[in-house]
Structures are given as C-alpha cells and as structure tokens.
Amino acid sequence: xxxxxxxxxxxxxxxxxxxxxxxxxxxxxxxxxxxxxxxxxxxxxxxxxxxxxxxxxxxxxxxxxxxxxxxxxxxxxxxxxxxxxxxxxxxxxxxxxxxxxxxxxxxxxxxxxxxxxxxxxxxxxxxxxxxxxxxxxxxxxxxxxxxxxxxxxxxxxxxxxxxxxxxxxxxxxxxxxxxxxxxxxxxxxxxxxxxxxxxxxxxxxxxxxxxxxxxxxxxxxxxxxxxxxxxxxxxxxxxxxxxxxxxxxxxxxxxxxxxxxxxxxxxxxxxxxxxxxxxxxxxxxxxxxxxxxxxxxxxxxxxxxxxxxxxxxxxxxxxxxxxxxxxxxxxxxxxxxxxxxxxxxxxxxxxxxxxxxxxxxxxxxxxxxxxxxxxxxxxxxxxxxxxxxxxxxxxxxxxxxxxxxxxxxxxxxxxxxxxxxxxxxxxxxxxxxxxxxxxxxxxxxxxxxxxxxxxxxxxxxxxxxxxxxxxxxxxxxxxxxxxxxxxxxxxxxxxxxxxxxxxxxxxxxxxxxxxxxxxxxxxxxxxxxxxxxxxxxxxxxxxxxxxxxxxxxxxxxxxxxxxxxxxxxxxxxxxxxxxxxxxxxxxxxxxxxxxxxxxxxxxxxxxxxxxxxxxxxxxxxxxxxxxx
Amino acid sequence: xxxxxxxxxxxxxxxxxxxxxxxxxxxxxxxxxxxxxxxxxxxxxxxxxxxxxxxxxxxxxxxxxxxxxxxxxxxxxxxxxxxxxxxxxxxxxxxxxxxxxxxxxxxxxxxxxxxxxxxxxxxxxxxxxxxxxxxxxxxxxxxxxxxxxxxxxxxxxxxxxxxxxxxxxxxxxxxxxxxxxxxxxxxxxxxxxxxxxxxxxxxxxxxxxxxxxxxxxxxxxxxxxxxxxxxxxxxxxxxxxxxxxxxxxxxxxxxxxxxxxxxxxxxxxxxxxxxxxxxxxxxxxxxxxxxxxxxxxxxxxxxxxxxxxxxxxxxxxxxxxxxxxxxxxxxxxxxx
Numbered sequence: 001x002x003x004x005x006x007x008x009x010x011x012x013x014x015x016x017x018x019x020x021x022x023x024x025x026x027x028x029x030x031x032x033x034x035x036x037x038x039x040x041x042x043x044x045x046x047x048x049x050x051x052x053x054x055x056x057x058x059x060x061x062x063x064x065x066x067x068x069x070x071x072x073x074x075x076x077x078x079x080x081x082x083x084x085x086x087x088x089x090x091x092x093x094x095x096x097x098x099x100x101x102x103x104x105x106x107x108x109x110x111x112x113x114x115x116x117x118x119x120x121x122x123x124x125x126x127x128x129x130x131x132x133x134x135x136x137x138x139x140x141x142x143x144x145x146x147x148x149x150x151x152x153x154x155x156x157x158x159x160x161x162x163x164x165x166x167x168x169x170x171x172x173x174x175x176x177x178x179x180x181x182x183x184x185x186x187x188x189x190x191x192x193x194x195x196x197x198x199x200x201x202x203x204x205x206x207x208x209x210x211x212x213x214x215x216x217x218x219x220x221x222x223x224x225x226x227x228x229x230x231x232x233x234x235x236x237x238x239x240x241x242x243x244x245x246x247x248x249x250x251x252x253x254x255x256x257x258x259x260x261x262x263x264x265x266x267x268x269x270x271x272x273x274x275x276x277x278x279x280x281x282x283x284x285x286x287x288x289x290x291x292x293x294x295x296x297x298x299x300x301x302x303x304x305x306x307x308x309x310x311x312x313x314x315x316x317x318x319x320x321x322x323x324x325x326x327x328x329x330x331x332x333x334x335x336x337x338x339x340x341x342x343x344x345x346x347x348x349x350x351x352x353x354x355x356x357x358x359x360x361x362x363x364x365x366x367x368x369x370x371x372x373x374x375x376x377x378x379x380x381x382x383x384x385x386x387x388x389x390x391x392x393x394x395x396x397x398x399x400x401x402x403x404x405x406x407x408x409x410x411x412x413x414x415x416x417x418x419x420x421x422x423x424x425x426x427x428x429x430x431x432x433x434x435x436x437x438x439x440x441x442x443x444x445x446x447x448x449x450x451x452x453x454x455x456x457x458x459x460x461x462x463x464x465x466x467x468x469x470x471x472x473x474x475x476x477x478x479x480x481x482x483x484x485x486x487x488x489x490x491x492x493x494x495x496x497x498x499x500x501x502x503x504x505x506x507x508x509x510x511x512x513x514x515x516x517x518x519x520x521x522x523x524x525x526x527x528x529x530x531x532x533x534x535x536x537x538x539x540x541x542x543x544x545x546x547x548x549x550x551x552x553x554x555x556x557x558x559x560x561x562x563x564x565x566x567x568x569x570x571x572x573x574x575x576x577x578x579x580x581x582x583x584x585x586x587x588x589x590x591x592x593x594x595x596x597x598x599x600x601x602x603x604x605x606x607x608x609x610x611x612x613x614x615x616x617x618x619x620x621x622x623x624x625x626x627x628x
Numbered sequence: 629x630x631x632x633x634x635x636x637x638x639x640x641x642x643x644x645x646x647x648x649x650x651x652x653x654x655x656x657x658x659x660x661x662x663x664x665x666x667x668x669x670x671x672x673x674x675x676x677x678x679x680x681x682x683x684x685x686x687x688x689x690x691x692x693x694x695x696x697x698x699x700x701x702x703x704x705x706x707x708x709x710x711x712x713x714x715x716x717x718x719x720x721x722x723x724x725x726x727x728x729x730x731x732x733x734x735x736x737x738x739x740x741x742x743x744x745x746x747x748x749x750x751x752x753x754x755x756x757x758x759x760x761x762x763x764x765x766x767x768x769x770x771x772x773x774x775x776x777x778x779x780x781x782x783x784x785x786x787x788x789x790x791x792x793x794x795x796x797x798x799x800x801x802x803x804x805x806x807x808x809x810x811x812x813x814x815x816x817x818x819x820x821x822x823x824x825x826x827x828x829x830x831x832x833x834x835x836x837x838x839x840x841x842x843x844x845x846x847x848x849x850x851x852x853x854x855x856x857x858x859x860x861x862x863x864x865x866x867x868x869x870x871x872x873x874x875x876x877x878x879x880x881x882x883x884x885x886x887x888x889x890x891x892x893x894x895x896x897x898x899x900x901x902x903x904x905x906x907x908x909x910x911x912x913x914x915x916x917x918x919x920x921x922x923x924x925x926x927x928x929x930x931x932x933x934x935x936x937x938x939x940x941x942x943x944x945x946x947x948x949x950x951x952x953x954x955x956x957x958x959x960x961x962x963x964x
Binding site: 080114115116117118119124128143144147148149150158159161162165321323324391392393394395396399400403 | 663664666695696697698699701719720721723731732733734737738741742744760761762784785804828845870872889914916933934
C-alpha cells in the first residue's frame with residue numbers, strides 16, 4: 001500500500017469530507033486528517049515549489065532536498081507578492097533546520113528581488129503581512145540590505161501601520177475586495193501566517209482575529225463548499241462551477257465540505273505546464289494554513305454547517321477606491337443572502353461596485369454538480385468602468401485589461417457588474433431591473449441556466465421553472481428572450497499566473513443554457529424555494545402561476561410591481577426606488593453584519609458570532625477575543 | 629530584436645550604474661519609464677519594465693536601472709545634480725537614487741501609492757512634487773518626509789504635476805477636474821481658467837511663463853497666453869480630441885509637438901496656432917509622452933503605447949522605432 005493509499009483509507013475512516021462531525025473531538029480528528037493529507041501530498045513531492053519546500057521542512061522530511069529545491073527556486077525570483085508569502089512561509093517552517101547556505105540565499109533574495117506591491121487589497125494584504133514577518137526575522141538591518149532601501153525598522157513600522165489600517169477599515173466600513181471565492185485564499189494565507197509566525201504578540205493576536213473574521217464572514221454565507229450571494233470578484237469558471245474556487249478548498253479544509261482540489265489557481269512560481277508524477281494534486285493555497293497551529297473555533301464551524309433553519313444574512317461592504325467619476329472614495333455595498341439547507345440566494349444592490357469581475361447576484365444549490373448555480377447579468381464593459389478604479393489612461397485601458405483578463409470585453413462573458421443593473425431582494429425573492437441606454441457596448445442581458453438541472457421548462461404563465469434536486473427556481477422574464485445552448489470548455493485556458501480566463505475552444509462538455517434578451521429596458525423576477533418550504537415542484541409551479549409581475553419598461557422609466565409567493569408586496573423602480581409592503585427600503589441602515597450568526601455595527605471594530613446560545617466576540621479596539 | 633533583448637539583459641545583469649553611462653559628454657542621456665510590456669500581469673514575470681536609459685548613439689540599445697515590474701509611471705532627474713539624483717514615480721511609491729541609479733530607496737510609505745508623475749524643484753534640491761490618484765504630495769527635506777499638498781484642488785486625481793522650470797515657487801498640475809496653479813510651492817492651489825475636465829497634461833513655455841498648453845481626454849488641445857486665465861482650443865489641422873503629451877522645442881519654442889490616443893504626432897511651427905500630423909515612419913499611433921533633446925532639438929522622442937520609443941532626427945519629418953519592443957513608455961527625461 002502506498003503512502004497515498006494509506007492516507008486515503010485514514011481519511012475515509014476519519015470521515016473526511018463529511019460535515020456530519022458532531023463533537024469538537026470528532027471535528028478536530030477529521031480536520032487533522034485533512035490537513036495531514038495536504039501536507040503529505042507536498043512533503044513527498046519532488047516539484048520545485050515553495051509549497052513542497054515548506055511541507056518538507058514542516059514534516060522534517062528530506063531537509064537536504066528541501067534546501068536544494070529552495071536554492072534552485074530562489075535563483076529566479078518572480079511573482080511579486082505571490083512570491084513573498086510562500087517564500088517566507090517556507091523559510092519560517094525551516095529556518096531552524098535549513099543549511100546556512102539556504103538561509104543566506106533566502107536573506108539575499110529579500111535584498112535583491114524587488115516585488116511589486118500591487119494595486120489591489122489582496123496584493124497589499126500579502127505584501128505587508130509577509131514584509132512584516134520578514135522584517136521581524138531580520139531586525140536591525142540597514143536599508144542597503146532590503147530590496148526597497150528601507151531598514152528593517154522602517155519596513156516593520158510601515159507594514160504594521162498598513163495592516164492595522166486595513167483591519168480598521170474592514171471592521172468599520174467593510175472589506176473592499178469582499179467575499180471573493182477566488183481571492184479568499186490571498187487574505188486567508190496572509191492572516192494565517194501572521195497568526196502563526198508574528199513575534200509581536202499583539203500582531204499575532206490580530207492575525208488570529210482577522211483570520212477568524214474572514215472565515216466567519218465566509219461561514220455565514222457558505223453552503224456545501226460554496227460561497228453564497230454577490231461577490232466583489234470571481235473568475236470563470238468558478239462563476240458557473242462554484243466548487244472550482246480557492247474558497248472551496250478552504251471550505252474543505254476547515255468545514256469538511258467543498259472540494260479538496262482547487263484547480264482554479266496554479267503554482268506560483270514556478271508554474272508547471274502539467275503536473276508531473278509525484279506532484280501534489282493540491283494547488284498549494286491551503287498548504288500553509290494546513291501546516292499551522294490554527295484551529296477553527298468551533299462556533300465558526302457550526303455557523304458554516306448548521307443549516308437546520310433558513311436564515312437571512314445582511315452585510316455592508318465598501319466599493320474599491322473610486323479615483324475618477326465619483327465624489328465618494330468608498331461608497332457602501334449592501335448585500336443580502338437568504339440561506340437554507342438546500343440553496344442560497346444573494347445579491348448586491350447592483351451598479352458598478354468593483355471593476356471587471358463583480359458578481360451581482362446568484363442562486364446556488366446543493367444539487368447538480370458542477371453547475372450548481374443560476375444567475376444573470378448585463379455583460380458590460382467600458383473604459384469608463386476601468387477609469388473609475390485604475391489610474392492608467394482611460395482609452396487604452398481595455399486593451400491592458402484584456403491582456404490579462406481575456407473575458408473582459410467579451411459580450412458572452414459571465415462576470416462583471418453594470419451601471420445599468422439594480423436588484424431588490426426580499427429573502428428568497430429577487431427582482432433585477434435593467435435600463436440600458438441605446439448604444440451601450442452590449443445591448444443584451446444574459447441568464448445562466450445549467451445543463452445539469454433536473455428540469456428547465458417554460459410554463460404557459462411565462463415563468464421559467466427549474467428543479468435542482470430539492471431546490472426549485474422560478475424566473476419570470478419581463479421581456480422576450482431566446483435560449484442559446486453552449487458547452488463548457490473542458491480545458492479552460494489559464495493566464496500567466498494560472499487563473500483560467502479564455503472563453504475560446506468551447507468544444508465539448510455538457511450543454512448549459514444562456515437566456516438572452518435584447519431588450520434594453522428589461523428585468524426578471526426570481527423565486528427560489530425548497531421542497532421543504534413548498535412541497536412538490538408542481539405545487540411550486542402552481543403558486544408561481546398566480547403571481548405575475550406587472551412591469552413598466554420604457555427608457556428612463558423601468559419599474560415592476562410584484563407580490564411574492566411569500567406574500568411580500570415589492571415595488572421596484574430603477575434605479576433606487578424600493579418599497580416593501582408599503583414601506584421604503586433604506587439600504588443605508590445595513591449593519592456590517594446582521595443575521596442570526598454574525599452581528600457588527602458600522603464603525604464598531606467588533607464582530608460577534610452567535611450559535612447555540614454561545615458567542616465569540618472579536619474586539620479589534622483592544623485586540624481581544626471573548627467567549628460566552 | 630534578439631540583439632536588443634540581449635543588450636538589455638546583459639546591461640541589467642552587469643548592473644551598470646546610470647551615472648557611469650550618463651557622464652558628461654557630447655550627447656544627452658535619455659531616460660524613459662516603461663510601465664508595462666505586452667501581457668503585463670501582476671504576479672507574473674514581466675521583463676523589461678522600469679527605468680531604461682541610453683545615449684542617442686546607442687540607437688536601439690537600452691540599459692536598465694532600478695527594480696523591474698514596479699509600474700514605473702514617471703522618471704525625473706533633479707536639475708543641477710549632475711544626473712546623480714534620479715526619481716521614479718511608480719506603483720510602489722516614489723523611488724530615489726542619489727548615486728546615479730546604482731542604488732535606490734522607496735521614500736514613501738503605504739499611504740502614497742500609484743504615483744503618476746514626479747517633478748523635482750529646479751530651484752531647491754530638497755523639494756520634490758508628486759502627483760497621485762489621491763492628490764499632490766510634496767517633500768521639502770529631500771524625500772525624508774512627505775506631506776499632502778492638495779489644498780484648493782477639487783479633484784484628487786492628478787495626471788501630472790510640474791514645478792515650473794522658470795518661475796520659482798510656481799507649480800502647476802493637470803487634474804481630472806481641470807488645471808490648477810500654485811505660486812507658493814503647492815501650499816495652496818488656484819483653478820486656472822480652463823473649464824473642461826480630464827486634463828492629462830499641462831506644459832509651460834520654456835521662456836514665457838504666461839504661455840501654457842494643455843492636452844485633454846476627449847476635449848482637444850488648449851493654449852493660454854495669459855498665465856492660464858483664458859484658454860483657446862486649438863483646432864487648425866487637428867483631427868483628434870485626446871492628447872496625453874505636449875512638448876515645446878526648448879531652443880525654438882514656436883515649434884511644438886503634441887500626441888495622444890491614436891493621434892500619431894502633431895507638430896506646430898507657429899506657437900500652436902496650426903498643426904500638422906507628422907507620422908511618416910511611425911508604426912504605432914498612440915503616444916503617452918514627448919521630449920525634445922535640448923542638445924539637438926532636431927531630435928524628438930515619443931513614448932508609445934506598446935511601441936517603445938519612436939525617434940526623429942529631423943523634427944518629425946521621419947520617425948523610427950528604437951525600442952524597447954512592445955513596451956508602454958510613460959515618461960521621457962532628456963538630460964543634456
């Protein structure tokens with residue numbers, strides 16, 4: 001029996017991948033098995049990868065090989081902040097056992113290789129968390145010994161100041177690059193490294209608390225390994241294959257759900273074209289957390305997996321820095337998600353909240369893998385959108401962006417926000433409206449319907465009715481639309497940092513469906529229910545037939561009136577007039593977190609988690625964790 | 629192409645300090661900032677970005693100094709420093725070298741980022757201005773500390789800030805909401821008369837401090853002859869609306885050059901009254917920056933989007949590309 005086969009047996013016996021662990025002891029046993037599986041897949045690998053090196057040091061297995069691989073990898077540093085975190089992670093796991101030559105090579109790399117700080121929040125989280133750790137490791141060095149010319153003290157102070165600043169704005173007005181299934185790992189690893197390795201006890205505590213914070217944020221909007229609701233950023237194919245995201249890999253590690261194997265991201269560096277025999281099947285994103293002492297607090301695990309009762313969860317986040325075409329630097333983002341044991345539906349308020357990869361709303365469900373989602377969008381792109389958020393010259397920006405994010409100006413893309421899209425959600429009912437000016441780059445809206453649905457038919461009432469296991473979805477288009485079949489590209493092309501991008505080569509695979517409407521004043525109503533909520537699918541359809549929206553669809557005057565099957569009276573006028581049961585909806589009252597599991601007020605610098613009568617409060621003002 | 633690439637890499641690996649090449653001689657030294665090459669992706673290998681320099685006789689061979697892959701938006705040399713004091717405006721902040729490019733230090737902290745332009749004060753070796761998407765910043769102590777200097781600006785997005793080379797204490801900037809001028813070293817700003825937004829470049833006549841020219845996004849090219857109170861859109865011979873760069877011939881200022889988005893290069897020989905496209909030999913048409921060699925004003929450099937540097941030796945009659953290949957060149961500084 002090979003080591004790998006043996007581990008598989010252990011994992012099965014430990015119930016790995018199951019969310020049914022009931023006791024803390026059982027959970028920890030299963031978690032340890034999952035973490036060990038990841039670790040051992042790397043510490044037996046011979047690939048030149050910082051993850052392989054870190055795992056070998058952590059396991060005290062093949063130190064000479066790790067030293068050799070480390071020195072090879074450091075000959076050509078590249079990857080900027082994506083280089084910084086695996087290098088410092090590998091170093092911190094091995095610094096007491098690696099050779100002096102290897103140690104010197106690592107030190108020299110921080111002197112001679114100058115990483116780019118990047119231009120997004122996740123870049124800075126990685127850059128400053130790892131710069132902080134490096135500055136702690138090599139204190140009292142002059143600027144001549146660092147890539148940026150700053151002394152160890154200056155680097156430490158700058159990194160600390162930024163990290164505290166970021167934690168403060170996140171816990172007062174919300175994260176900017178929020179709830180990203182694909183960028184969750186970047187924050188997770190950064191905070192995990194701080195919690196594991198910061199020498200300063202306060203920063204170590206901050207790292208632990210912020211790691212708790214983002215995991216709790218995910219847990220409250222999690223279902224079977226999937227992130228739920230609207231997102232700041234997501235790539236294809238994770239947008240329509242929700243388990244193919246970095247966050248799902250973390251769900252597997254910490255919640256025992258999701259997919260262990262994250263194929264949406266690649267090794268960095270080096271990026272192998274194909275994984276050779278003996279290389280870990282895991283992406284590496286979960287490795288450093290799996291090597292750490294961090295153990296998920298039980299309350300976060302319970303929040304992530306207790307779906308015994310449906311619940312409504314609201315959040316407030318912030319828009320990425322607006323540098324042109326706006327008066328407010330970080331306008332608020334309002335998000336609402338309704339979660340049951342079978343599905344989750346969530347939405348942002350709409351409009352341009354993030355460039356390029358925004359996902360304004362979706363339904364995600366537990367059945368029909370891998371295409372466990374239905375969503376819609378206006379596939380918008382413009383130099384105006386890019387100019388809002390990027391400092392480069394506006395007109396050439398589209399070409400710049402397309403060079404790395406090839407779907408951006410594709411009219412068939414499945415990601416992105418639009419200034420001409422707004423939502424109005426009441427629990428499991430959602431209205432989406434569009435008022436698109438003539439001449440806009442894309443004069444259509446699209447809906448994604450997976451080919452793996454049990455049922456997808458158009459009822460005579462006008463409702464499109466779908467069944468995915470125990471989840472029922474009704475979609476009422478306000479304008480005529482056409483069905484377009486499309487196949488999922490089996491081998492997504494990846495850009496140079498390993499993220500899938502291309503929409504070319506759509507040759508084979510299961511047939512999904514695109515619902516396209518070319519009317520510019522447009523919209524739809526979405527109702528989602530489970531078998532537990534409404535009984536049979538036929539009963540759900542029968543209810544929909546008696547609930548038909550009334551719409552006004554004229555340029556500058558797009559509105560709908562609708563009474564949901566939950567008996568909510570919804571009146572929605574594009575862009576911002578929302579009335580629920582006769583009362584205007586004031587989104588500005590949203591808290592940072594508001595639901596049965598998480599609660600935090602704007603400006604509070606705190607987060608209180610609640611489950612089963614127990615609470616855990618993170619207080620960033622005095623850097624304490626309290627439990628009751 | 630291979631020779632060029634090899635030359636670049638060889639020079640980079642050799643770590644040749646700029647000062648060693650930039651020693652005083654019969655030729656100017658041309659510094660350029662390369663923001664990106666084709667397929668720039670954060671986290672990927674992005675060769676040949678950052679600051680490059682050459683003597684004109686080096687033709688297509690460029691040498692490199694400083695870090696690569698830092699989104700180098702601007703480059704400047706402090707006047708009077710003998711090309712010892714160099715600056716890079718970058719995504720990582722404001723880099724400074726005091727030894728002609730042999731070593732560098734990032735002088736700004738986390739709160740200053742995406743630095744779009746840098747302008748050292750020709751009257752003060754310790755004073756430098758930078759423009760960012762979040763305002764103007766100023767140092768008065770040789771980059772040891774920085775202060776925000778945006779009082780009076782209605783837009784924080786600064787495309788370009790410039791310390792006047794001919795009027796002490798005067799600073800002017802191009803912003804998303806128009807043009808601004810300061811007469812107290814950026815302590816306070818006053819709006820100039822140009823009412824259009826999206827101003828991308830603002831330059832001053834090399835001898836007459838009352839003459840300014842401005843290039844805009846979608847609004848064309850403007851000039852003022854009264855210190856910025858009244859502006860006139862210049863249209864004669866101009867078929868485009870977006871201009872990122874304008875340059876005066878320092879020895880014969882009635883000769884001007886202008887370029888921008890798919891414009892090619894325009895030239896005026898009557899002080900900006902009328903213009904003519906001078907595109908012969910250009911393989912690209914979008915340009916971000918222009919500079920005239922003060923040692924030989926027949927020689928003009930144009931930094932292109934994805935096309936490296938194009939150079940003319942006859943005031944724009946003929947152009948040819950001298951690399952670096954496929955690069956976005958955002959600024960050019962020519963030191964005589």
